[in-house]
Amino acid sequence: MPAKRPNNPARELLFGDLWEYDPAPETAPAHIAPRYDLFINGQFTAPKSKKWFDSISPGNEQKVSEIALANEADVNAAFAAATAAFSKWSKTSGAERGKYLYRIARLLQDRAREFAVAETIDGGKPIRESRDFDVPVAAAHFFYHAGWADKLAYAAPGRTLAPLGVVGQIIPWNFPLLMLAWKIAPALACGNTVILKPAETTSVTAMKFCSILQDAGLPPGVVNIVTGAGDTGTNIIHHPAAAKIAFTGSTAIGKFIQRTLAGTDKRLTLELGGKAANIVFEDAPIDQAVEGIVNGIFFNQGHVCCAGSRLLVQESVADEVLRKLKMRLRHLRVGDPLDKNTDIGAINSRKQLEKIQELVKSGVQEGAEIHQPACKLPKRGFYFAPTLFSNVSLSHRIAREEIFGPVLSILTFRTPEEAVEKANNTPYGLSAGVWTDKGSRILKMSTELKAGVVWANTYNKFDPASPFGGYKESGFGREGGKQGLLDYAQIV
Ligand code: NAI
Ligand code: MG
Numbered sequence: 402m403p404a405k406r407p408n409n410p411a412r413e414l415l416f417g418d419l420w421e422y423d424p425a426p427e428t429a430p431a432h433i434a435p436r437y438d439l440f441i442n443g444q445f446t447a448p449k450s451k452k453w454f455d456s457i458s459p460g461n462e463q464k465v466s467e468i469a470l471a472n473e474a475d476v477n478a479a480f481a482a483a484t485a486a487f488s489k490w491s492k493t494s495g496a497e498r499g500k501y502l503y504r505i506a507r508l509l510q511d512r513a514r515e516f517a518v519a520e521t522i523d524g525g526k527p528i529r530e531s532r533d534f535d536v537p538v539a540a541a542h543f544f545y546h547a548g549w550a551d552k553l554a555y556a557a558p559g560r561t562l563a564p565l566g567v568v569g570q571i572i573p574w575n576f577p578l579l580m581l582a583w584k585i586a587p588a589l590a591c592g593n594t595v596i597l598k599p600a601e602t603t604s605v606t607a608m609k610f611c612s613i614l615q616d617a618g619l620p621p622g623v624v625n626i627v628t629g630a631g632d633t634g635t636n637i638i639h640h641p642a643a644a645k646i647a648f649t650g651s652t653a654i655g656k657f658i659q660r661t662l663a664g665t666d667k668r669l670t671l672e673l674g675g676k677a678a679n680i681v682f683e684d685a686p687i688d689q690a691v692e693g694i695v696n697g698i699f700f701n702q703g704h705v706c707c708a709g710s711r712l713l714v715q716e717s718v719a720d721e722v723l724r725k726l727k728m729r730l731r732h733l734r735v736g737d738p739l740d741k742n743t744d745i746g747a748i749n750s751r752k753q754l755e756k757i758q759e760l761v762k763s764g765v766q767e768g769a770e771i772h773q774p775a776c777k778l779p780k781r782g783f784y785f786a787p788t789l790f791s792n793v794s795l796s797h798r799i800a801r802e803e804i805f806g807p808v809l810s811i812l813t814f815r816t817p818e819e820a821v822e823k824a825n826n827t828p829y830g831l832s833a834g835v836w837t838d839k840g841s842r843i844l845k846m847s848t849e850l851k852a853g854v855v856w857a858n859t860y861n862k863f864d865p866a867s868p869f870g871g872y873k874e875s876g877f878g879r880e881g882g883k884q885g886l887l888d889y890a891q892i893v
Pocket of ligand 2: 456457458459465522523524602603604
């Protein structure tokens with residue numbers, strides 16, 4: 402029975418409770434194996450540890466697959482394979498390396514739907530996002546770097562570039578396949594060989610990717626994938642054969658890695674957390690800004706290092722923005738990640754859900770005002786309703802700490818100077834957003850904001866040609882573009 406239409410003087414489009422939606426589940430097969438071994442020297446290899454752990458689907462808490470737990474001996478075997486492969490791969494011509502990268506990109510495109518479904522099952526993100534964002538952008542990174550492989554001379558004119566050697570790469574769980582592409586594509590384009598470790602909750606697409614490497618005929622040992630949690634990662638960063646470590650993840654682990662590598666000649670790039678300011682001026686197109694705010698914080702359940710998690714809105718339009726945001730939130734659909742209607746899927750893990758719950762509780766306790774739409778959350782799985790906090794002050798934990806969930810903290814400002822000061826008042830510096838009608842203000846803000854990426858009148862736009870990375874505790878080094886490429890090469 403449709404619910405009774407409420408008194409609605411604002412003529413708001415109220416979809417939420419008025420109709421039942423037919424479910425629209427994705428039906429393409431994900432082809433997930435019941436168990437995955439390690440991928441070393443071009444072969445799936447049983448772990449010497451003789452241990453596997455479960456990967457579950459955060460959407461329904463069911464087991465997805467068993468993933469090998471790599472111990473020190475397994476990591477050593479991967480480094481031995483990568484070291485042996487390096488001597489030949491580093492001398493393979495750029496044109497030849499580029500062919501492999503093109504092949505990988507095209508094979509990934511061929512199997513895009515299958516990879517999208519697997520990503521959504523294993524990690525909980527909405528199928529709409531894995532289908533339209535994660536997988537196509539991952540393929541785009543391989544295409545882009547395929548183009549660089551035989552043009553490295555143009556990346557550093559007049560100088561000669563050489564690969565670094567064997568690189569260790571550790572990635573997080575928020576964009577599993579995409580982070581793999583960001584790491585592997587530039588490394589191979591420059592002639593390095595790789596040991597990559599996916600995050601322990603999201604290893605499935607990385608293991609499926611190994612079959613693409615086999616189909617592409619990539620020489621054995623050029624890419625090795627070892628699975629496991631923090632201990633496996635520690636074995637990688639300690640390994641003497643690693644010429645470089647590239648890490649994306651939490652600031653705490655990033656600092657630990659930096660301390661561990663201090664005094665060695667290993668190179669390091671870190672892509673860590675963020676607490677981005679999304680700044681809305683009174684002259685901004687407000688409806689467009691509201692869409693950008695929603696995308697900025699609710700994309701991928703807010704599990705985004707560059708999420709626009711602090712909204713700074715000019716006081717004169719704050720009431721209007723809050724009213725429209727609350728209305729927009731009522732239309733977001735939270736639930737089954739495999740349903741094509743879903744806007745907000747599952748939180749990646751119980752641990753992450755508990756972290757979000759704890760920080761939201763602190764927001765209420767510290768006196769911010771919470772707004773959550775009435776929405777039915779599935780009984781099984783890890784879910785959190787989209788949440789707004791108004792009356793937030795800079796000292797609140799929810800304004801300072803990375804929540805990494807669908808939670809937006811709203812602060813106000815009066816002058817552009819105040820906006821810049823508040824935006825930069827954070828230990829992070831990864832990204833920012835500016836919404837205004839004035840082009841000159843965009844240019845001024847983008848130089849004053851201490852953030853690696855500044856989006857203007859849009860948010861969360863990514864392109865392989867555009868370097869991405871942070872300042873301060875958000876890390877150093879760039880990924881994408883010529884800058885990201887050069888982080889995998891040395892001038893000789
Ligand atoms: P994490 O930093 O522990 O995990 C990231 C990766 O590092 C995973 O592959 C993990 O296995 C690996 N790792 C963990 N300990 C390690 C160690 N001692 N040595 C080497 N590798 C190690 O992040 P976690 O605990 O999953 O998430 C905690 C918080 O970190 C999140 O709530 C979020 O705020 C932030 N985070 C930020 C990310 C970003 O993209 N900037 C990504 C993931 C988490
Ligand atoms: Mg999983």
